[in-house]
Amino acid sequence: MTSSETARTGPGQPSAEAYTRMDSDPRFADLRRRYRNFVFPMTVAFLAWYLLYVLCSAFARGFMNTKVVGHLNVAFFFGLLQFVSTFVIAWAYARYANSRLDPLSSELADELRGGRTGRGRPGGAA
Amino acid sequence: MNDTVLAVSENTRHTLTIGLFLVFIAITLYITVWASRHNKTAADFYAGGRSFSAFQNGLAIGGDYMSAASFLGIAGIIALFGYDGFLYSIGFLVAWLVALLLVAELMRNSGRYTMGDVLAFRMRQRPTRIAAGVSTIAVSIFYLIAQMVGAGALVALLLGIGKGETFLGLSAGAAKNATVIVVGALMIIYVIVGGMRGTTWVQIIKAGLLMTGALLMTVFVLAKFNFNPSSLLGAAADKSGKGDAFLNPGLRYGAGDWKTKVDLISLGLALVLGTAGLPHVLMRFYTVPTSRDARRSVNWAIALIGTFYLFTLALGFGAAALVGSAAIRASSPSGNTAAPQLAEELGGGAGSAGGAIFLAFIASVAFATILAVVAGLTLASSSSVAHDIYANVVRKGDVDEGSEVRVARVAAVVIGAVSIVLSVFLQNVNVAALVALAFALAASGNLPAMLYSLFWRRFNTQGATWAIYGGLGVALFLVIFSPVVSGRPTSMISDKDFSWFPLENPGVLSIPLGFFFGWLGTVLSKERDDAKFDELEVRSLTGAGAH
Numbered sequence: 015m016t017s018s019e020t021a022r023t024g025p026g027q028p029s030a031e032a033y034t035r036m037d038s039d040p041r042f043a044d045l046r047r048r049y050r051n052f053v054f055p056m057t058v059a060f061l062a063w064y065l066l067y068v069l070c071s072a073f074a075r076g077f078m079n080t081k082v083v084g085h086l087n088v089a090f091f092f093g094l095l096q097f098v099s100t101f102v103i104a105w106a107y108a109r110y111a112n113s114r115l116d117p118l119s120s121e122l123a124d125e126l127r128g129g130r131t132g133r134g135r136p137g138g139a140a
Numbered sequence: 141m142n143d144t145v146l147a148v149s150e151n152t153r154h155t156l157t158i159g160l161f162l163v164f165i166a167i168t169l170y171i172t173v174w175a176s177r178h179n180k181t182a183a184d185f186y187a188g189g190r191s192f193s194a195f196q197n198g199l200a201i202g203g204d205y206m207s208a209a210s211f212l213g214i215a216g217i218i219a220l221f222g223y224d225g226f227l228y229s230i231g232f233l234v235a236w237l238v239a240l241l242l243v244a245e246l247m248r249n250s251g252r253y254t255m256g257d258v259l260a261f262r263m264r265q266r267p268t269r270i271a272a273g274v275s276t277i278a279v280s281i282f283y284l285i286a287q288m289v290g291a292g293a294l295v296a297l298l299l300g301i302g303k304g305e306t307f308l309g310l311s312a313g314a315a316k317n318a319t320v321i322v323v324g325a326l327m328i329i330y331v332i333v334g335g336m337r338g339t340t341w342v343q344i345i346k347a348g349l350l351m352t353g354a355l356l357m358t359v360f361v362l363a364k365f366n367f368n369p370s371s372l373l374g375a376a377a378d379k380s381g382k383g384d385a386f387l388n389p390g391l392r393y394g395a396g397d398w399k400t401k402v403d404l405i406s407l408g409l410a411l412v413l414g415t416a417g418l419p420h421v422l423m424r425f426y427t428v429p430t431s432r433d434a435r436r437s438v439n440w441a442i443a444l445i446g447t448f449y450l451f452t453l454a455l456g457f458g459a460a461a462l463v464g465s466a467a468i469r470a471s472s473p474s475g476n477t478a479a480p481q482l483a484e485e486l487g488g489g490a491g492s493a494g495g496a497i498f499l500a501f502i503a504s505v506a507f508a509t510i511l512a513v514v515a516g517l518t519l520a521s522s523s524s525v526a527h528d529i530y531a532n533v534v535r536k537g538d539v540d541e542g543s544e545v546r547v548a549r550v551a552a553v554v555i556g557a558v559s560i561v562l563s564v565f566l567q568n569v570n571v572a573a574l575v576a577l578a579f580a581l582a583a584s585g586n587l588p589a590m591l592y593s594l595f596w597r598r599f600n601t602q603g604a605t606w607a608i609y610g611g612l613g614v615a616l617f618l619v620i621f622s623p624v625v626s627g628r629p630t631s632m633i634s635d636k637d638f639s640w641f642p643l644e645n646p647g648v649l650s651i652p653l654g655f656f657f658g659w660l661g662t663v664l665s666k667e668r669d670d671a672k673f674d675e676l677e678v679r680s681l682t683g684a685g686a687h
Binding site for chain 1: 223226227229230231233234236237238240241242368369370371373374377384387388389390393394401402404405408409412432435436438439442443446449450670671674675677678679681682683684685
């Protein structure tokens with residue numbers, strides 16, 4: 015069949031039924047909830063924070079032009095804070111995923127692949 | 141006399157610049173051949189054998205993403221318009237959070253070689269693959285032409301060929317065309333010989349060179365101002381002749397009535413939402429072994445790209461303070477040569493040996509930057525032609541890897557040739573406008589389809605095709621009737637005016653409409669495949685069944 019489907023029939027590839035069973039497994043529901051509980055609110059938060067910056071650049075010029083230190087104004091620091099928040103969110107997500115997502119997703123993936131234990135890398139080179 | 145000892149003629153400088161170009165070309169061609177010795181399977185060609193480490197891929201993502209628009213364009217906008225260039229940096233950086241949180245890992249787990257793999261996962265193959273191929277090629281070609289036109293303009297300027305002058309017997313126009321052809325030929329060679337492996341190494345080398353060059357210039361600039369950013373900004377504002385306004389938002393964007401302010405917001409939206417829909421960026425997630433490596437590589441990329449954009453602040457304001465906008469404008473009205481001019485100044489000024497060496501170095505970094513980006517774009521679009529269109533539509537999946545990769549190589553030659561021809565004809569098009577347009581297309585068509593695919597159970601084939609064609613179509617349509625194309629001295633067609641749409645960037649309308657069309661197409665179709673969504677959801681989150 016299609017090249018994207020050849021791999022699914024290979025050894026160790028879960029069946030369609032196994033995926034549907036796993037999708038209603040409470041542990042998978044837990045994994046999905048943990049993932050979404052982090053990324054959805056965080057996406058809303060950083061987009062809102064970014065839009066606030068863009069809106070201020072367009073409409074709150076008086077505020078943005080206020081000098082803070084020497085020649086450095088609010089707009090400059092607001093921009094730098096966007097960098098800081100991006101770095102912090104990326105770092106926080108990596109930490110969260112390492113401790114709250116990866117162990118559970120490894121466990122479920124191993125189970126789907128036929129009970130292979132250990133945290134082998136999922137998939138690997140095609 | 142001291143002057144004559146240190147003085148360097150124009151010719152020496154050109155020889156130096158071209159010499160460094162040639163060294164870079166020789167090294168990257170050697171590495172491409174070296175990397176290709178392992179290329180056997182389709183996964184080698186499309187995904188570099190999925191054998192790169194997270195750090196290597198992070199560097200390559202940076203190399204793929206930090207285009208001439210970033211290095212020359214942003215530094216130039218800051219040098220001429222002050223603070224407003226910073227808006228681009230921020231949008232381009234924050235955009236990576238969308239890719240990190242919502243796309244990178246899920247895509248790595250559920251796709252194989254292209255963006256179309258994820259979009260077509262649970263859809264009818266034929267219509268979805270065609271739509272994915274069309275949008276991949278459309279976005280990549282716009283981006284490609286922007287880079288190649290930029291390369292031509294850059295080289296002509298760096299070699300100092302003005303109107304009526306010649307270099308090696310070439311006029312400025314001929315030199316531009318020659319550059320476009322050389323860049324096009326090189327990118328085709330990188331892709332057909334090296335595939336993803338060769339392309340990735342070119343991008344890694346380029347990222348190293350670019351970071352080194354930008355860091356050196358940043359340190360030199362800051363050293364001139366006792367490492368006090370406030371004095372740098374003060375000096376830049378003084379020299380600009382605009383005073384404090386140079387340090388405030390509004391010299392370039394949103395300066396006029398409400399329309400210009402809406403345009404600013406539109407640009408902001410396209411920048412932040414476009415990245416996660418750029419096919420050549422998405423494809424890089426397949427080059428690492430697991431989704432965890434994909435996540436780590438995006439984190440490396442965020443660190444690298446963020447640091448680089450902080451450097452561009454120093455470069456832009458440094459150029460404004462040390463070179464001055466009059467000298468920059470005289471060389472390039474859009475400011476694209478601000479960074480190389482700053483390098484010459486930092487090295488000791490025009491005519492000095494240090495200036496010539498530093499200028500030649502930064503010019504070849506810019507050249508390397510362009511080559512790495514165009515190679516990535518050519519690879520992404522030729523992969524989509526071979527894998528989405530040829531293998532899954534024309535041959536309906538009944539194809540062996542060898543002939544699929546052969547088609548990809550042929551496609552790379554054809555796409556390369558088409559972009560060379562288009563770039564030669566579009567020599568005077570505004571580069572920044574083309575890049576912003578590519579981002580708007582990606583954000584309006586690809587991003588809605590990707591996000592719905594990954595997160596919305598009900599989403600179906602009609603939704604996917606409507607999102608892509610609707611988002612792309614509206615964005616393209618609005619751009620054609622915008623001031624980018626007609627009605628202004630800076631437009632592509634400056635002597636006619638059919639620009640009834642007032643915004644330069646269509647994002648504020650076309651992005652919501654892309655999402656709307658995706659929703660509408662979905663609910664108007666009865667198709668629904670719960671079992672396939674179960675599979676996609678489980679595979680994308682656990683990594684089971686990943687290629």
